[in-house]
Each structure stands twice: as C-alpha cells, then as structure tokens.
Amino acid sequence: NAGVTQTPKFQVLKTGQSMTLQCAQDMNHNSMYWYRQDPGMGLRLIYYSASEGTTDKGEVPNGYNVSRLNKREFSLRLESAAPSQTSVYFCASSEGPRGQGIDGYTFGSGTRLTVV
Amino acid sequence: AQTVTQSQPEMSVQEAETVTLSCTYDTSESNYYLFWYKQPPSRQMILVIRQEAYKQQNATENRFSVNFQKAAKSFSLKISDSQLGDTAMYFCAFMKPYNNNDMRFGAGTRLTVKP
Numbered sequence: 001n002a003g004v005t006q007t008p009k010f011q012v013l014k015t016g017q018s019m020t021l022q023c024a025q026d027m028n029h030n031s032m033y034w035y036r037q038d039p040g041m042g043l044r045l046i047y048y049s050a051s052e053g054t055t056d057k058g059e060v061p062n063g064y065n066v067s068r069l070n071k072r073e074f075s076l077r078l079e080s081a082a083p084s085q086t087s088v089y090f091c092a093s094s095e096g097p098r099g100q101g102i103d104g105y106t107f108g109s110g111t112r113l114t115v116v
Numbered sequence: 117a118q119t120v121t122q123s124q125p126e127m128s129v130q131e132a133e134t135v136t137l138s139c140t141y142d143t144s145e146s147n148y149y150l151f152w153y154k155q156p157p158s159r160q161m162i163l164v165i166r167q168e169a170y171k172q173q174n175a176t177e178n179r180f181s182v183n184f185q186k187a188a189k190s191f192s193l194k195i196s197d198s199q200l201g202d203t204a205m206y207f208c209a210f211m212k213p214y215n216n217n218d219m220r221f222g223a224g225t226r227l228t229v230k231p
Contacts, residue, residue, distance in 0.1 A: 033218065033219075035221075040125070040223055040224075041223055042120075042122075042207060042221040042222050042223040042224050043207065043221040044221075045218055045219075045220075048218055058218065088159065090161065092161075092219075102149055102166065102168060102213070104149070104151050104153075104163050104166060104209075104211070104219070105161075105163075105219060107160065107161035109158075109159060109160055110159045110160075112159075
C-alpha cells in the first residue's frame with residue numbers, strides 16, 4: 001500500500017547515544033516533515049523539507065539534524081540523545097509547496113523513543 | 117505564527133449520542149486550510165475532515181461535520197451517532213497553502229465513547 005514508512009517503531013537509547021530515524025514515502029510527494037508528539041502539547045514541527053535538496057528548521061529543532069537523501073527519504077538524527085527527547089516521532093509527507101495542500105498530510109505510524 | 121487551541125483536554129460521550137469538540141486558531145491569513153485528525157490507540161494519524169477557509173459551506177463526512185466560523189476563528193467538530201470506534205485523540209490543525217505547507221496542531225482532545 002502507498003504511504004509513509006517509518007523505522008524503527010520502538011527504540012530505547014541511553015543518554016548520549018546517537019541514532020537515526022528513517023522515513024520513506026512512495027507517493028511522489030515533494031515535501032516531508034518530522035514532528036514530535038508529547039502529552040498535552042500536540043504535534044510540534046522539528047524540521048521539514050519543502051522539496052528535494054532543501055531542509056529548514058521548525059518549532060523545536062535543537063538537538064536534531066535531518067537529511068533529505070532523495071525525493072523519497074527523509075531521516076532524522078539525534079547526535080547525543082537526552083531524556084528530554086523521549087517522545088513519539090512522526091514523519092509525514094505532502095504534495096508540496098506548489099500544491100494547494102488540501103489533501104493534508106500522510107503520516108507514518110510513528111516511532112516511540114525512550115531515552116534513559 | 118499561527119496558533120491552534122483546543123480547550124477540552126478530555127471529553128466523554130455515550131454511544132449513539134452527539135458530541136462537539138472545540139478548536140480556535142489565531143491567524144492574520146485569509147486563505148488557509150483547517151483539518152481534524154483522529155489518533156486511535158494504534159497511534160496512526162487519520163484525516164477525518166478538512167475545510168477550506170474560502171468556502172462558506174461547512175464540510176461534512178458521513179457522521180462528522182464541522183462548524184466553521186471564520187470571523188470568530190473557530191472550527192469545531194461534531195460527531196453524530198458516536199460509536200465505540202470513535203474513541204481516540206482528536207487533533208485540530210491549521211495549514212497555510214502555497215507555502216511550505218507546514219501544519220500547526222492543537223494539543224488534542226481525548227474522546228472516550230462509553231457503551
């Protein structure tokens with residue numbers, strides 16, 4: 001089925017460890033996004049890539065880096081994990097900046113990350 | 117920056133009854149989109165309904181409808197004939213089109229449908 005695939009689904013890290021969350025979409029979307037979801041705060045934008053070759057910071061970028069590897073793939077890296085980064089992470093994609101965006105986002109199934 | 121506010125952290129409703137979830141937003145834009153997303157315990161984000169700001173007619177999708185009040189910057193979701201499967205977190209979201217299409221979300225409302 002077409003959609004957004006995120007890996008892994010669950011991860012436990014020790015403080016200071018690094019890891020990369022992977023995201024791939026097969027809908028030929030131009031734009032991709034990383035959000036984190038915390039209780040009582042909804043989803044907050046970490047980074048986004050409006051089109052292949054570009055990335056920009058969102059609301060809460062500190063402690064994260066991203067790579068738009070190609071049109072399909074957009075990864076999120078935690079270089080030195082901290083307990084404050086314990087969260088559920090969602091990748092999403094959309095038609096893109098030249099599109100109306102009325103279709104909204106297609107979301108991945110999320111990654112639950114715990115930093116101990 | 118646009119902000120989205122959902123003032124009801126939790127709500128409950130009896131099966132087959134009607135419930136309304138509230139959402140307000142703050143923007144200076146005249147053209148934008150509003151969305152309601154459902155997140156069941158599976159964690160998957162599911163689009164429930166969407167509204168284009170330049171359309172006066174309220175959107176409807178089966179048992180789901182919205183009350184869009186542009187001047188008041190209000191976008192409430194009405195669920196009719198509530199079903200047990202409607203139990204979920206519901207997020208209201210705002211998007212400005214033809215930009216980067218980044219979406220801003222409210223904090224969510226946890227809805228429980230009771231048998």
